[in-house]
Amino acid sequence: MIQAQSVGVVEPRRIRFTEPLRLRGGGVLPEYDLVFETYGELNAARSNAVLVCHALSGSHHVAGHYADQPDNLGWWDNLIGPGRPLDTRRFFVIGVNNLGGCHGSTGPSSINPATGKRWGADFPFVTVEDWVSAQARLADQLGIERFAAIVGGSLGGMQALGWTLQYPQRVANAVVIAAAPRLSAENIAFNEVARQAILTDPEFHGGNFYEHGVVPARGLKLARMLGHITYLSDDSLAEKFGRTLRHGKAVYSYEVEFEVESYLRYQGDKFAGFFDANTYLLTTKALDYFDPAFEHGGNLPAALARSSADFLVVSFSTDWRFPPARSREIVYALLHNQRNVSYAEIPSAAGHDSFLLDDPHYHAVLRNYFERVEI
Amino acid sequence: MGYRYDFEVITEWISPGEKVLDLACGDGSLLKHLNKVRQVCGYGVEKDPDKLVACIANGINVLQVDLERGLAGFEDGFFDHVLMSLSLQAIHNTQGILAEMLRVGREAVVSFPNFGYWRHRQSILNGRMPVSESLPHQWFNTPNVRFFTIADFDALCEQNGIAVRERLAFDEGKLVTEEPNFLASVAVYRLGRER
Numbered sequence: 001m002i003q004a005q006s007v008g009v010v011e012p013r014r015i016r017f018t019e020p021l022r023l024r025g026g027g028v029l030p031e032y033d034l035v036f037e038t039y040g041e042l043n044a045a046r047s048n049a050v051l052v053c054h055a056l057s058g059s060h061h062v063a064g065h066y067a068d069q070p071d072n073l074g075w076w077d078n079l080i081g082p083g084r085p086l087d088t089r090r091f092f093v094i095g096v097n098n099l100g101g102c103h104g105s106t107g108p109s110s111i112n113p114a115t116g117k118r119w120g121a122d123f124p125f126v127t128v129e130d131w132v133s134a135q136a137r138l139a140d141q142l143g144i145e146r147f148a149a150i151v152g153g154s155l156g157g158m159q160a161l162g163w164t165l166q167y168p169q170r171v172a173n174a175v176v177i178a179a180a181p182r183l184s185a186e187n188i189a190f191n192e193v194a195r196q197a198i199l200t201d202p203e204f205h206g207g208n209f210y211e212h213g214v215v216p217a218r219g220l221k222l223a224r225m226l227g228h229i230t231y232l233s234d235d236s237l238a239e240k241f242g243r244t245l246r247h248g249k250a251v252y253s254y255e256v257e258f259e260v261e262s263y264l265r266y267q268g269d270k271f272a273g274f275f276d277a278n279t280y281l282l283t284t285k286a287l288d289y290f291d292p293a294f295e296h297g298g299n300l301p302a303a304l305a306r307s308s309a310d311f312l313v314v315s316f317s318t319d320w321r322f323p324p325a326r327s328r329e330i331v332y333a334l335l336h337n338q339r340n341v342s343y344a345e346i347p348s349a350a351g352h353d354s355f356l357l358d359d360p361h362y363h364a365v366l367r368n369y370f371e372r373v374e375i
Numbered sequence: 376m377g378y379r380y381d382f383e384v385i386t387e388w389i390s391p392g393e394k395v396l397d398l399a400c401g402d403g404s405l406l407k408h409l410n411k412v413r414q415v416c417g418y419g420v421e422k423d424p425d426k427l428v429a430c431i432a433n434g435i436n437v438l439q440v441d442l443e444r445g446l447a448g449f450e451d452g453f454f455d456h457v458l459m460s461l462s463l464q465a466i467h468n469t470q471g472i473l474a475e476m477l478r479v480g481r482e483a484v485v486s487f488p489n490f491g492y493w494r495h496r497q498s499i500l501n502g503r504m505p506v507s508e509s510l511p512h513q514w515f516n517t518p519n520v521r522f523f524t525i526a527d528f529d530a531l532c533e534q535n536g537i538a539v540r541e542r543l544a545f546d547e548g549k550l551v552t553e554e555p556n557f558l559a560s561v562a563v564y565r566l567g568r569e570r
Binding site for chain 2: 369
């Protein structure tokens with residue numbers, strides 16, 4: 001057994017798609033680029049491909065690092081590599097930046113060929129279903145008819161679930177982590193506050209801020225600060241920061257006093273420095289709209305009857321954004337349809353973000369599941 | 376645990392292709408066996424993290440659920456058989472879980488160690504808690520929390536309107552037909568709802 005390790009140096013690739021993509025929200029993308037990375041080798045039978053779907057702020061850079069950026073590790077590097085739970089000696093792993101994103105795939109900050117200007121507010125609404133359609137076209141280009149597994153956490157888990165409904169015959173296994181079959185009113189409420197922070201920033205300019213040479217950094221920062229709180233847990237915030245005061249005592253000011261304030265401001269500023277505000281808006285709407293049961297009168301078991309994949313569903317005890325009860329809805333709906341499904345409820349203090357960490361039990365569950373995936 | 380002779384009895388009671396739920400399924404050995412010889416649509420329930428991982432490695436469907444909280448989420452009458460092999464004595468909510476098993480299953484199958492077995496009685500008479508093949512733990516490290524005999528379980532079934540459809544008793548693997556409450560170390564029951 002080799003020492004588990006990172007995939008090492010990786011390079012993104014880009015494919016241009018010239019067949020128009022009709023979007024669920026009514027828009028059409030006449031042509032678009034998808035940026036992606038791959039790790040491991042596609043086998044001769046093309047049967048060992050695993051697609052990793054990203055969440056709100058993720059990207060195609062899932063594992064490894066770039067030659068000129070040794071510290072820029074992929075967001076799920078701890079999962080993927082030789083000897084790691086998703087073992088690249090056995091699997092061909094693909095990460096792709098979704099449409100509407102801001103990491104290289106066509107999105108609101110890309111040039112609209114019809115106008116020669118950035119899309120901005122004109123970029124059409126995209127949904128989880130649209131992402132799945134675009135990912136399927138990428139799979140076609142790579143010669144992958146059927147994925148050994150499709151994996152995702154949070155919004156990425158929704159894409160994995162979406163795949164099993166949209167292309168049931170193209171997914172052998174779906175690994176749905178820290179996800180939900182649809183957002184709750186509370187989830188949508190958090191997203192709406194985040195959106196309002198961006199939409200009401202004077203520098204948003206109705207989405208066309210690029211032309212003004214500004215970014216709605218304040219709105220984006222607030223959105224991220226709010227979101228960040230919901231990705232953590234009361235316990236993890238208490239453990240990380242408690243009530244620790246920067247000056248050791250109250251100084252009665254609106255500057256940073258409590259360490260948790262410092263942390264949130266830092267995270268917010270960092271995020272606002274690279275993330276596109278329009279992408280944030282589009283992505284939170286995609287989250288809100290996802291509801292495969294809607295067309296079945298809210299009946300999730302009826303909606304999941306289309307699926308034929310085997311499932312692994314994972315939740316985390318302190319995740320209050322997508323609590324275990326939401327994952328159980330998926331599990332019991334699959335059980336109703338007599339699908340193969342396993343469910344792990346991982347004790348973790350880290351809240352929703354637990355899915356990105358390498359808790360030993362969590363990774364043991366994933367490792368053993370991937371080991372039994374047939375290729 | 377070595378060879379589990381209650382598995383053979385349970386297997387006899389399962390028809391090919393049944394929907395089966397195995398509670399406290401351990402490493403999934405029973406379901407793996409039933410998948411192989413009965414092609415069941417089987418699901419296990421296991422709370423323990425290491426056993427859960429073992430189930431996944433064994434290729435069976437397993438759900439991490441705490442049985443003490445019942446089987447909320449499982450539909451009424453969904454399963455043909457709900458199984459619990461040698462675990463009933465380790466659950467606090469005995470009556471609750473029996474009711475839940477018969478709610479979600481057409482029939483329930485339970486096996487448990489008989490505390491009334493003569494060797495166990497002899498230990499008590501000698502002043503020590505019993506330790507045997509069917510009760511392998513010491514009093515201070517046993518996972519068991521309910522201590523009952525075949526006669527106790529029969530009385531509970533009668534009291535709760537549970538029909539005993541079949542009962543087989545064993546003395547360390549050999550079938551016992553006479554005086555099971557005295558001569559048997561393990562009992563296996565097939566239970567249903569009384570009309």
